[in-house]
Amino acid sequence: MKHVPNILSSIRILLVPVFILVYFGQESSIKIQAAVVYALASFTDFLDGFLARRYKIVSNLGKVLDPLGDKLMTLAVLSCIAIDGLIPPFVVYLVLVKEFLMLVGGLLVRRKTKGAMPSSNIFGKTSTVVFFVICVTLMLFRGIPHSAAVFLIAVALVLMMAALVSYIRTFLLIMKKCTE
Numbered sequence: 169m170k171h172v173p174n175i176l177s178s179i180r181i182l183l184v185p186v187f188i189l190v191y192f193g194q195e196s197s198i199k200i201q202a203a204v205v206y207a208l209a210s211f212t213d214f215l216d217g218f219l220a221r222r223y224k225i226v227s228n229l230g231k232v233l234d235p236l237g238d239k240l241m242t243l244a245v246l247s248c249i250a251i252d253g254l255i256p257p258f259v260v261y262l263v264l265v266k267e268f269l270m271l272v273g274g275l276l277v278r279r280k281t282k283g284a285m286p287s288s289n290i291f292g293k294t295s296t297v298v299f300f301v302i303c304v305t306l307m308l309f310r311g312i313p314h315s316a317a318v319f320l321i322a323v324a325l326v327l328m329m330a331a332l333v334s335y336i337r338t339f340l341l342i343m344k345k346c347t348e
Contacts (some may be wrong), residue, residue, distance in 0.1 A: 170225045176216035180237035183209040184244045191248045191334050198216060199307040202248070206307075209241050210300050222233075235288060238296055245303045254306045254314075255321050262325060266332050273339045280346040289338070291331035299324045 183205055185331060191202035220226045243263060250257045298304045306312065312320075 169219075173216035173220040173225060173337065174227065174230050174233055176212040176219075177233035177237045177254055178210045180209045180216075181240060183212075183239075184240045187241065188248060197310050203304045203307045206241065206245055206304060209237070213238055213296070222306070235270075235292075242296070242299055243267070246299075249303060249306055254310075254317055256318065259269060259321050259325065263328065266328060269332065270335055273335065274276070277339055277342050280343060289331070289334055291327070291334040295331045297329040298327050 187202060187205045187209065191199055191203050194201055215236070216230070220230055220234075243260065246255070246260045246263055249255050292310050302324050303322070306317055
């Protein structure tokens with residue numbers, strides 16, 4: 169049982185290329201099968217987090233695999249819908265920059281704390297859920313006006329930035345404790 173959350177995170181990572189193949193392999197403009205793959209990946213995210221917390225089997229590997237799976241899937245989905253013209257490409261670039269900053273911060277924290285990694289927080293989880301809902305909506309309801317799609321993505325980006333600020337705050341607190 170202790171490896172199940174990490175196995176679920178690994179499955180989510182393996183679903184990234186599956187999502188991309190299904191998304192661009194569908195004949196229809198409505199991406200039902202791609203949305204199902206994305207929903208399955210999101211369910212593995214929920215389930216691995218639930219099991220890890222419920223059975224107290226949180227691991228440092230899981231603290232890396234879980235967000236890695238989330239971010240790879242989110243970037244894949246955003247890239248696909250940007251390529252499809254549903255959202256502006258700059259959204260993908262903003263998310264890449266945010267993830268790069270979090271990666272650098274996470275590596276610094278890991279080095280300073282000798283391997284300990286802070287857990288995700290409510291802002292990050294909320295941002296992930298909102299991105300999921302918005303992206304699935306854009307995949308399934310292709311008639312949404314472009315301005316509405318941009319507004320929805322802007323809402324998700326605001327939540328993502330709130331998560332980034334929260335993580336930076338946590339990062340700075342950890343770094344301060346390490347220097348005391």
